[in-house]
Amino acid sequence: xxxxxxxxxxxxxxxxxxxxxxxxxxxxxxxxxxxxxxxxxxxxxxxxxxxxxxxxxxxxxxxxxxxxxxxxxxxxxxxxxxxxxxxxxxxxxxxxxxxxxxxxxxxxxxxxxxxxxxxxxxxxxxxxxxxxxxxxxxxxxxxxxxxxxxxxxxxxxxxxxxxxxxxxxxxxxxxxxxxxxxxxxxxxxxx
Numbered sequence: 425x426x427x428x429x430x431x432x433x434x435x436x437x438x439x440x441x442x443x444x445x446x447x448x449x450x451x452x453x454x455x456x457x458x459x460x461x462x463x464x465x466x467x468x469x470x471x472x473x474x475x476x477x478x479x480x481x482x483x484x485x486x487x488x489x490x491x492x493x494x495x496x497x498x499x500x501x502x503x504x505x506x507x508x509x510x511x512x513x514x515x516x517x518x519x520x521x522x523x524x525x526x527x528x529x530x531x532x533x534x535x536x537x538x539x540x541x542x543x544x545x546x547x548x549x550x551x552x553x554x555x556x557x558x559x560x561x562x563x564x565x566x567x568x569x570x571x572x573x574x575x576x577x578x579x580x581x582x583x584x585x586x587x588x589x590x591x592x593x594x595x596x597x598x599x600x601x602x603x604x605x606x607x608x609x610x611x612x613x614x615x
Contacts, residue, residue, distance in 0.1 A: 425543055425550055428580050429536045430557035432529040451497070458495055459484045466502035471520055473507050481505035487522045498523020555580055 435442050435450065455461040462484050469475050470482065485503045486493060493499040501520050503511065510516045544552045563579040564571065578588065 425547065425552045426580050426582065427536075427540050427543065427552070427554050428557060428560055428576070429540055429554045430560075431533050431536070432526075434526050434529060437526065437529065438524070458497060458500065462497055462500045463502055465497065469502065470504035470507050471501050472503055472511075472516065472518060475504075477504050477506040479504040479506040483508040485511065487518070487520060493522060493525075496523075496525075498525070 435447055439446075452458065452461045455464065463482060468482060470477065470479070481504065483503050483505060484500050485508055486495075487499050487501055499522050501518070507516060511518065540552065540554050560576050560579050563569075563582075563584075564575060567579070567584055569575045569579065574588075578584070578586075
């Protein structure tokens, strides 16, 4: 069993044209911290009242809680002290929505090694090994195979002379439990 334990290139997901030293020159280059970056990105202006409150004190607010949304710039917005306090009192609501989240990609980056370890534990009779994306890419290019997920799986398997079935296994993550208290329609067999 061969598993490709590749990590997601988050910068490439954000900017498909990135290359070379641009990886070292991200969006926060030249800023001391995330707060300074967000204030500059928002033009040092409250993103709710746009300066109408005349409050000179600016805060960086988490659109989604720090625990669930983190401190990424896409989860932060500039608010003046007046609007920030009013928001926390429930007097105003923001129209701004959280930026792109890479939660699923981060989860897969963490789980890739767990998948490999579980395969090794569940199949001790087989040789379970890992490979990396650069190896898969080399095999694909050296054999003139077009880029696709199925073609990459074929290259990872290593038997390029095998006949392809034209089918592939697709797995989707689904919730194990439904903790919703109220349902609009009663499920079959439910009381």
